[in-house]
Amino acid sequence: xxxxxxxxxxxxxxxxxxxxxxxxxxxxxxxxxxxxxxxxxxxxxxxxxxxxxxxxxxxxxxxxxxxxxxxxxxxxxxxxxxxxxxxxxxxxxxxxxxxxxxxxxxxxxxxxxxxxxxxxxxxxxxxxxxxxxxxxxxxxxxxxxxxxxxxxxxxxxxxxxxxxxxxxxxxxxxxxxxxxxxxxxxxxxxxxxxxxxxxxxxxxxxxxxxxxxxxxxxxxxxxxxxxxxxxxxxxxxxxxxxxxxxxxxxxxxxxxxxxxxxxxxxxxxxxxxxxxxxxxxxxxxxxxxxxxxxxxxxxxxxxxxxxxxxxxxxxxxxxxxxxxxxxxxxxxxxxxxxxxxxxxxxxxxxxxxxxxxxxxxxxxxxxxxxxxxxxxxxxxxxxxxxxxxxxxxxxxxxxxxxxxxxxxxxxxxxxxxxxxxxxxxxxxxxxxxxxxxxxxxxxxxxxxxxxxxxxxxxxxxxxxxxxxxxxxxxxxxxxxxxxxxxxxxxxxxxxxxxxxxxxxxxxxxxxxxxxxxxxxxxxxxxxxxxxxxxxxxxxxxxxxxxxxxxxxxxxxxxxxxxxxxxxxxxxxxxxxxxxxxxxxxxxxxxxxxxxxxxxxxxxxxxxxxxxxxxxxxxxxx
Amino acid sequence: xxxxxxxxxxxxxxxxxxxxxxxxxxxxxxxxxxxxxxxxxxxxxxxxxxxxxxxxxxxxxxxxxxxxxxx
Numbered sequence: 001x002x003x004x005x006x007x008x009x010x011x012x013x014x015x016x017x018x019x020x021x022x023x024x025x026x027x028x029x030x031x032x033x034x035x036x037x038x039x040x041x042x043x044x045x046x047x048x049x050x051x052x053x054x055x056x057x058x059x060x061x062x063x064x065x066x067x068x069x070x071x072x073x074x075x076x077x078x079x080x081x082x083x084x085x086x087x088x089x090x091x092x093x094x095x096x097x098x099x100x101x102x103x104x105x106x107x108x109x110x111x112x113x114x115x116x117x118x119x120x121x122x123x124x125x126x127x128x129x130x131x132x133x134x135x136x137x138x139x140x141x142x143x144x145x146x147x148x149x150x151x152x153x154x155x156x157x158x159x160x161x162x163x164x165x166x167x168x169x170x171x172x173x174x175x176x177x178x179x180x181x182x183x184x185x186x187x188x189x190x191x192x193x194x195x196x197x198x199x200x201x202x203x204x205x206x207x208x209x210x211x212x213x214x215x216x217x218x219x220x221x222x223x224x225x226x227x228x229x230x231x232x233x234x235x236x237x238x239x240x241x242x243x244x245x246x247x248x249x250x251x252x253x254x255x256x257x258x259x260x261x262x263x264x265x266x267x268x269x270x271x272x273x274x275x276x277x278x279x280x281x282x283x284x285x286x287x288x289x290x291x292x293x294x295x296x297x298x299x300x301x302x303x304x305x306x307x308x309x310x311x312x313x314x315x316x317x318x319x320x321x322x323x324x325x326x327x328x329x330x331x332x333x334x335x336x337x338x339x340x341x342x343x344x345x346x347x348x349x350x351x352x353x354x355x356x357x358x359x360x361x362x363x364x365x366x367x368x369x370x371x372x373x374x375x376x377x378x379x380x381x382x383x384x385x386x387x388x389x390x391x392x393x394x395x396x397x398x399x400x401x402x403x404x405x406x407x408x409x410x411x412x413x414x415x416x417x418x419x420x421x422x423x424x425x426x427x428x429x430x431x432x433x434x435x436x437x438x439x440x441x442x443x444x445x446x447x448x449x450x451x452x453x454x455x456x457x458x459x460x461x462x463x464x465x466x467x468x469x470x471x472x473x474x475x476x477x478x479x480x481x482x483x484x485x486x487x488x489x490x491x492x493x494x495x496x497x498x499x500x501x502x503x504x505x506x507x508x509x510x511x512x513x514x515x516x517x518x519x520x521x522x523x524x525x526x527x528x529x530x531x532x533x534x535x536x537x538x539x540x541x542x543x544x545x546x547x548x549x550x551x552x553x554x555x556x557x558x559x560x561x562x563x564x565x566x567x568x569x570x571x572x573x574x575x576x577x578x579x580x581x582x583x584x585x586x587x588x589x590x591x592x593x594x595x596x597x598x599x600x601x602x603x604x605x606x607x608x609x610x611x612x613x614x615x616x617x618x619x620x621x
Numbered sequence: 622x623x624x625x626x627x628x629x630x631x632x633x634x635x636x637x638x639x640x641x642x643x644x645x646x647x648x649x650x651x652x653x654x655x656x657x658x659x660x661x662x663x664x665x666x667x668x669x670x671x672x673x674x675x676x677x678x679x680x681x682x683x684x685x686x687x688x689x690x691x692x
Contacts, residue, residue, distance in 0.1 A: 004631075054686065061683045066638075102631065109657055220662075233637045282632065289657040 001103065008099045012092070015047035019088055040084035048075060048091035066240065067276045077269040078593065081262055086593040090273055097601030101282055104608045108286060108615055118171045118190040118211055120155035124148070126199070137206040144202050148193045156202050156209040160185045163198030167191040172214065173547040174299035190214065213539060217301050221292045224304025228568055232284050236277045243275035243583075250587060263589070270586040273596035279575040283607035284568055290614030291564035297617045299547035300557045307543040310526050311561035314456050315506035317528075317554070318494060318520075321462035321472055323513035324530060324551070326438040330364055333419065333439045337432035346432045350424050352377055353390045353399040361420060362388075364436055365399075387422070398425045418471040440472060443552050448476050450555035459497070461490045490520050498525070511554060517541075528554060552620050560618050567614055571607045578603050623651070623664035627691040630656055635685045642684045648673045661690070 001009070022039045029036065045052075048071075055072035071094050078087035122134045126145040137155040140146065145161070148154050154167065166178035169191045178194055181187060187200050190211035206212055225233075251268035255261045288305040295302050302308050319325050337346045351369035354362035355377055380390040386407065387400015398408050405412050405423050412430055415421045419437025423430070451458055458478045462469045466483030473481035482493060497508050510517070510524035513531055518541040521527030529538035530546040530553075539545055546553045582599040585591035591599075630636045636656035643652045643663070651664040665673045681688045 057686055105632075109659075233641075278632075281637070285657060 002106065005099060005103055005106070008095065008102075011047055011050075012095055012099065015043040015088075015092060018043040018046060019092065023085075037082070037084045040088050041079070044075070044079065044084075044088045044091055047088075047095050048072075051091065051094070052076075067278055070240070070244070070272050070276055074269040074272045074596075077265060081266055083266065083593070090593055090597055093597040093601050094273075097278075097604055100601075100605055101278070101608055104612065105282065105286060108290060108612055118153070119215060120153040120189065120211060123155040124152075140202060140206065142202055142205055146200050146202060147197060148200060149197045150193055150195055152193055154187050154189050154191050154193060154200070156189045156206050156211075157204040158187050158200035158202040160187055160198050161201050163196055165196040165198050166194045168194055172210070172299060174297060175548060175550075214296075214301065217303060217539070217545070218292070218296055221302060221304050224306050226288060226305035226309040228309065228565075228572070229284055229288060229305055232280050232572075236281055239277055240275070243272065247271045247275075267586055267589055270591060270593055270596045271583060273593065274579055274582045274586055274591070274599045276600045277575075278600070279604040279607040280572060282604065283571045283575075283611040286608065286611040287564055287567045287571070287614050290611065291560055294614060294617040295557060295560050298553065298556060298560075298619065299550075300553050300560070301539075301545040301547065302557070302561075303543050303545075307526060308561045308564055310507045311509075311544065311557055312565040313505050313507045314454075314509050314526060314558055315501075316457040316459065316497060317451060317509040317511060318459045318461055318497065318524065319478075320490075320510075320512035320517060320520075321460050321464055321469060322438060324511055325444050325460065325472060325476065326440050328438065328513065330360065330419070330436050330438055332364060333435050333437045335432065335434045336415075338430050341431045343432075346424055346434065348372075349392065349397055349426055349431060350399050350422060350434055352392055353380070353388050353397050353424075356380055357382060357388060361422065361436055365422070365434065392426070395427045397427075399423075418468050418475075440475065441549065441551065443550050444476060447551035447555060448478065450552065451558075452477075454555055454558050456558070461485055461493055463487075463490075487516050487519060490517075491523055494520055494524050498523075509554075511551070513538075513549075528557075550620075556618060556620050563618065564614055567610055571610055574610075575603050575607055622667040622670050623662065624670070626661045626663070628654070628659055628661045629687070629689040629691060630654065630659065630685065631687050632656065635688070639681045639685050639688055642680050643677050646673065646676050646680060649677065652677075 019040070022036065022043065025039065026033055026036045051068050052072050055066075055068040058066050058069055071091065075087040075091045078084075078090065120137050123137045123140050124132050124147040125135045125140055126132055126147055132147055140156060146155065146158070150165070160181050160183055162183070164182045166180055167187070169179050169188065170176050171192070172188065172190050179191070181198065187198070189206075189209040247268040250271055251265045255264040258264070288308060291308050292302050292305070295308075302311070322328050332347075335343050335347050337343050348369065350365045352372060352374075354365045355374055357363075357366075359382075376393045378391045380388065382388050383400070383404065386404040387398065389396065389398050389404075391397070398404055399422060401421070402412065402414055402423065405425065408425065408428070410425055410428060410430060412423055415433055415435070417435065419435050422434045422436065424434065425431060448458055460469060460473045460478050460481040462481070462483050463485055464483055469481050469483035485493065494508065494510055501508065507525040509526035509528055510520045511528040511530060512521060513529070517529070518537055521529060521538070521541040526544060527542040528544045528546065529542035530551070531549040544557060578599050582591050582595055586596065630639065636654045640652060640654040643649055643654070648669055649663060649665050652662065654661045663674065663677060678690065
C-alpha cells in the first residue's frame with residue numbers, strides 16, 4: 001500500500017469506530033436520539049472531508065460534475081434532510097470503494113510492470129587495462145567490451161566474443177527453452193545469462209537496443225486508446241451532467257405537484273449516488289492494459305489499445321510466404337533413396353560429389369560432411385545447368401537434375417513438388433533423390449488451422465514463382481494465393497482487399513518477416529511483423545510485433561484480444577444495466593441509499609475484479 | 622520537441638481529465654496522460670517548451686489537485 005492508501009485506510013477505520021460508538025449511544029439513549037444524531041457528523045467529516053474539499057476545488061475551477069461533486073451533494077443533502085446515518089454510510093462506502101479500487105488498480109499495474117521488468121540495471125564494462133567497473137547502460141558506447149555473468153541481464157545488444165552459455169529469453173519471447181550462445185552469436189539485450197560468463201562487444205547504444213525499444217513500446221501502448229476507451233471518456237463527459245440535471249428535475253417537478261419535498265429530494269439524491277460512472281472509467285483501461293501486458297509476456301507486442309481492439313475483429317490475414325510461412329532459407333527437406341539403397345549413402349555420395357561446387361545447392365548438400373576425406377574423390381566435372389559428374393572410389397557418380405540424368409542415358413520418373421530436386425546415380429544405378437526447398441515452418445500448419453477455427457480467412461502473397469506459391473498454399477490449405485508479386489503489387493493487393501471489406505468492423509491483417517514489407521505493414525489494418533528481435537524497421541512499421549518466428553502467436557494474439565474485448569463488453573453491459581435499473585427504481589422510490597451504494601461501489605468492485613482476469617496470460621495450447 | 626515525464630495521478634478518470642485539459646493549451650501539439658503507466662508525453666515547439674510546460678503544470682493542478690510531476 002502506498003502512503004496515501006494507508007492514510008485513507010486509517011481514516012476509514014477511525015470513522016467506522018466513531019460511527020459504531022454513535023450508533024451505540026443512540027441505541028442506549030433513545031430519548032436523546034435527535035441530539036445524538038448530530039454526532040454522526042464526526043465520522044462523516046473524518047471519512048469525507050477530502051471528498052468535500054475536492055468537490056469544492058472542482059466547483060471553484062469550473063469542472064463541476066465529477067464524482068466528488070455527486071457524492072458531496074448526495075451526502076450533504078441526506079444530512080440536511082435528517083438522514084444522518086444514510087449520509088455517513090454512503091460517504092463511508094464510497095471511500096471504501098475508492099480505496100479498494102486504488103489498491104486493486106495499483107496492484108495490477110505493479111504486477112504488469114514486474115512482468116515487464118526487463119530493464120537492465122547496470123553494465124560491467126571492461127576497460128583497456130582489463131579492469132571491470134559497473135556503469136549505467138546508457139553511458140556505454142558502441143564497441144565497448146562488457147562482461148555478463150551468470151544470472152545477470154544482458155544490458156545491450158552485441159556480439160559474443162568470448163564464452164559459451166545459455167541465455168533465458170523468456171521475458172522477451174515467452175519461450176521457456178534457453179537459447180545457446182557462443183562466439184559470434186548476436187546477443188539480445190533483456191535476456192538473462194544463465195550458465196557461464198560471456199564477453200560481449202556492444203553493437204548498439206542502450207537506447208537503440210532491443211530492451212529499450214520494447215520498454216518504450218509497452219509504455220506508449222496505453223496512450224494509443226481503443227475506440228471503446230475514448231467512447232467511455234466522451235460518454236462520461238455528457239453522462240454526468242445529464243444525470244445531474246435529471247436529479248434536479250426529479251427533485252423539483254414532482255415536489256411541486258405533490259408538495260412532498262423530502263421524499264423527492266431524497267430520491268433525487270439516491271439517483272445521484274447511483275449514477276457515478278467510476279466502474280466503467282476504471283475497469284476498461286485496466287482490461288486493455290492487462291491484455292497488452294499479458295500479450296507482451298507471451299512475446300507479442302501490441303502497440304496500442306486500438307490495435308488490440310482491431311485484432312479481435314480480424315477477418316482476413318494476408319501472409320508473405322518466404323520467411324513467414326516458410327523458414328526463409330533453403331535446406332534439405334527430404335532424401336528419398338530408391339529401393340535397396342540407404343538414405344545415408346545417398347546423402348554421402350551427393351555431399352562428396354559437391355565438395356568443390358560453388359553453387360548454392362552444393363553448399364547445402366555439403367553441410368555436415370565438411371570433414372569427410374576428399375582423397376577418394378577424382379575427376380570432378382561441374383556441368384553448368386546440369387550438375388556434377390565425378391568418381392568416388394573409382395566408380396562414376398552423377399549428381400544433378402533430370403537433364404543430367406537424360407544425358408547419362410538414365411531414365412527416371414520425374415518427381416513433383418516444391419523446391420529443387422537433385423537426382424543421384426552411382427555406377428549408372430539410381431540411388432534416389434534429394435529435395436532442397438525453403439521448408440514450411442512446423443508451427444505454420446497448426447497456426448493456419450487455429451486461424452481457421454477463429455474464422456479468419458487466409459491469403460498468401462509472394463514474390464516467388466507462382467508454382468512454388470501454389471504448392472506451399474495448397475499444402476497448408478490456404479485457398480487464395482498470388483505469386484510473382486513485387487512489393488508494390490503486394491500493396492495494391494492489400495488495398496484491393498481493404499476496398500472489398502463489407503464493414504469497418506472487418507479488419508485485414510498482413511503478416512511478414514519485416515524485410516521489404518514496411519509499406520504493406522503500414523497500409524493494412526493490422527501490420528504484424530515477426531521475428532523482430534533486433535529488426536528496427538519492422539518494429540517501427542508494424543502494429544503488432546512477434547518477438548520470435550512462431551506463427552502460432554497470431555491466433556494466440558487474437559484469442560487474447562477477444563478475451564479482452566469480451567471483458568470490456570461485459571463490464572459495459574453489466575454496469576449500465578445495473579445502473580439503469582437502479583436509476584429507475586430510485587426514481588419510483590423502490591431503491592434507497594443502500595441500493596445506491598451497492599450500484600456505485602459494488603458494481604465498480606465487480607467490474608475491477610472482472611478486468612483483473614486479463615492479467616492471467618493465455619498460453620499456446 | 623517531445624518529452625516524457627514520470628507523473629503521479631490517482632485515477633483513470635483524473636488522467637483523462639488532465640489529458641483533455643492540457644490538449645487545449647495553446648502550443649501543445651500532442652499530449653497524452655497514461656494512468657496505467659503513470660507517464661505523460663508532451664510535444665510542443667522547442668523554443669517555447671519551458672513556458673508551455675509551466676502552463677501545463679498550472680492547468681493540470683487546477684483540474685486535478687493531486688496531479689504531480691515526479692522528475
